[in-house]
Amino acid sequence: MSADDVRSQVQALMPGVIADLEELIAIPSISFPGYDQEPVLAMAERTLKKFRDAGFADARFMDVPSGYPPIYGEIAGPEGAPVVVLYAHYDVQPAIESQGWTSDPWTPTRKADGRIYGRGASDDKSGLVTHLGMMRAFDGRPPVTLRLILEGMEETESNLEAFVEAHPELFRCDLFVICDMGNIRVGDPVMTTALRxxxxxxxxxxxxxxxxxxxxxxxxxxxxxxxxxxxxxxxxxxxxxxxxxxxxxGPWEGADLSEDDFRAMADMLPGVGLIGTGTVADRLWAKxxxxxxxxxxxxxxxxxxxxxxxxxxxxxxxxxxxxxxxxxxxxxxxxxxxxxxxxxxxxxxxxxxxPPYRVRTDGPGYAAAREAMAEAFGRPCDEAGSGGSIPLLQTLEDAAPGAEFVLWGPEDTAQARIHASDESVDPEEIERMIVAQVLLLTRLAQG
CATH class of the missing domain: 3.30.70.360 (Alpha-Beta Plaits)
Known part of the structure; x- marks a missing residue:
C-alpha cells in the first residue's frame, strides 16, 4: 500500500475517529483522588469496547492492587514479525472553573479555528483514537505482533510501573510506540528524543x-x-x-524555538521577559x-x-x-x-x-518512525525535547532491554494547552499521526 493509498484510507476513516474522540471527551475521567469514580470506570469500559471492536478481541482489564485498571491486549502477527507495544492513557486532568474555560470542558466543541476543544481532547484521548484509527486502517489485522497497554492513572499516582515490574513478560518487544506527545507546531513533524x-x-x-x-x-x-x-x-x-x-x-542539539514563538505559545503578558540563559530549547529541554x-x-x-x-x-x-x-x-x-x-x-x-529519559536514535525502529513521520507530513522530520516527564519509560526499558522507543502524538505544544483551560486538538494532526503509525508498522513488517 502506497503512502497516498494510506492517506486516502485514513481520510475516509476520520469521521468515525472524530466521533469516537468527541464521545470520549464527554466522559470526565478524572483519576485524581476525591473525584467521582464512576466516570473513570465508564471511560475504561468504553475504551475497552472500542479497542475490542477494532481488533484486540482479547483486550481486558488487568488486576492491580489499587486504582483504575490498565487495559491490556495482544494481536499475533505473522511468524517472525516484530513485536510493537502501543501505549496511551484514558484518564485526564481536572478542569476546574477557575482555570478560565471559554466552553464546557466536557462538551466537545469545534471552534472557528477548526480545533476540537475539551478536557482530554489532546492529553490523551487523541492518543487513544490515533491507535484506534491505525487499527481500523489495517482492518484489525496489523502486519506485526501488537501489544496494547492503556493506562488509567497516568495523570496522578500511576499504578502501571508496579504492574510492569510484576509482569515484564507482557512488555517484551522490539518497539514501544508512546502516543502521548506531539509536535511543537501543527503540521511540522518532530520526533521527541528527550524528556526531563x-x-x-x-x-x-x-x-x-x-x-x-x-x-x-x-x-x-x-x-x-x-x-x-x-x-x-x-x-x-x-x-x-x-x-x-x-x-x-547542558546544551540542546536539535530543533529550536524563537523567543517570539515561545511568547506566543505561552501567552505571556506584554512586557514580561523570559527567564534563563541560552537558547529557548536549552532552557526547555536541556537545562x-x-x-x-x-x-x-x-x-x-x-x-x-x-x-x-x-x-x-x-x-x-x-x-x-x-x-x-x-x-x-x-x-x-x-x-x-x-x-x-x-x-x-x-x-x-x-x-x-x-527519572528523565533520553530516546535511543540509532536503531532501525527509530529510523523507520522518522521516515514515516516525514512521509505522513510531507516534510523533513526534526528532533525536539519535552519538558514533561514520563517515569514509566525507564520501567518499560528495564522490562524490555534493547527495545526502542517512539514518542509522538497529536498534542502540539503551540496550541493544545494540555493541563490548562481550553485544551484542544487539531483533527488534521490526528489524521497525519494515524498515517504515520500505519506507515511505521508497514515499514517494520517489511524489515
Missing amino acids: GDVSCIVKVSTLEHPLHSGVFGGAAPDATMALARLLTTLQDDAGDVAVEGVTA PSINAIGLDTTSIADSSNVIHPTASAKISMRIVPGSDPKKELAALVAHLESHAPWGARVEVTPMKAA
Whole structure:
C-alpha cells in the first residue's frame, strides 16, 4: 500500500475517529483522588469496547492492587514479525472553573479555528483514537505482533510501573510506540528524543511558636511567610537559571524555538521577559527548571494583623536527561536546608524523584518512525525535547532491554494547552499521526 493509498484510507476513516474522540471527551475521567469514580470506570469500559471492536478481541482489564485498571491486549502477527507495544492513557486532568474555560470542558466543541476543544481532547484521548484509527486502517489485522497497554492513572499516582515490574513478560518487544506527545507546531513533524525528569519536595519554614500581633512584634520578630519568600528566591539566580549547586545542565542539539514563538505559545503578558540563559530549547529541554507549585499560608480572606509562625511550599524541579534523580533531589534538599534566612527552622520532606529519559536514535525502529513521520507530513522530520516527564519509560526499558522507543502524538505544544483551560486538538494532526503509525508498522513488517 502506497503512502497516498494510506492517506486516502485514513481520510475516509476520520469521521468515525472524530466521533469516537468527541464521545470520549464527554466522559470526565478524572483519576485524581476525591473525584467521582464512576466516570473513570465508564471511560475504561468504553475504551475497552472500542479497542475490542477494532481488533484486540482479547483486550481486558488487568488486576492491580489499587486504582483504575490498565487495559491490556495482544494481536499475533505473522511468524517472525516484530513485536510493537502501543501505549496511551484514558484518564485526564481536572478542569476546574477557575482555570478560565471559554466552553464546557466536557462538551466537545469545534471552534472557528477548526480545533476540537475539551478536557482530554489532546492529553490523551487523541492518543487513544490515533491507535484506534491505525487499527481500523489495517482492518484489525496489523502486519506485526501488537501489544496494547492503556493506562488509567497516568495523570496522578500511576499504578502501571508496579504492574510492569510484576509482569515484564507482557512488555517484551522490539518497539514501544508512546502516543502521548506531539509536535511543537501543527503540521511540522518532530520526533521527541528527550524528556526531563521531575523531583519535588515540601519545605516548611518556622520562626515562632505561635502567631504574634504584627504591630506589637513586627520589625524584630521574623515572619515565616517572608522567610519562605526569601528562601524561594535563592533557588534562581538573577537571570532566572536554577541556582542549586550540583544540579546538571547542558546544551540542546536539535530543533529550536524563537523567543517570539515561545511568547506566543505561552501567552505571556506584554512586557514580561523570559527567564534563563541560552537558547529557548536549552532552557526547555536541556537545562533544569524550578517552580513553587503550591503554597500554604494564610489566605487574604482569612488574613489578620499577625506575624505568621509557619509557611510551606511544594517545590518542583525538572531535571535533564542523563542526570540521577536521587542526586538531584538531594542537592535541592541540601540547598533548602542551608539557605534559610535569620536562622529560621527548615523542614524538607522529599516527595518524588522521577527519572528523565533520553530516546535511543540509532536503531532501525527509530529510523523507520522518522521516515514515516516525514512521509505522513510531507516534510523533513526534526528532533525536539519535552519538558514533561514520563517515569514509566525507564520501567518499560528495564522490562524490555534493547527495545526502542517512539514518542509522538497529536498534542502540539503551540496550541493544545494540555493541563490548562481550553485544551484542544487539531483533527488534521490526528489524521497525519494515524498515517504515520500505519506507515511505521508497514515499514517494520517489511524489515
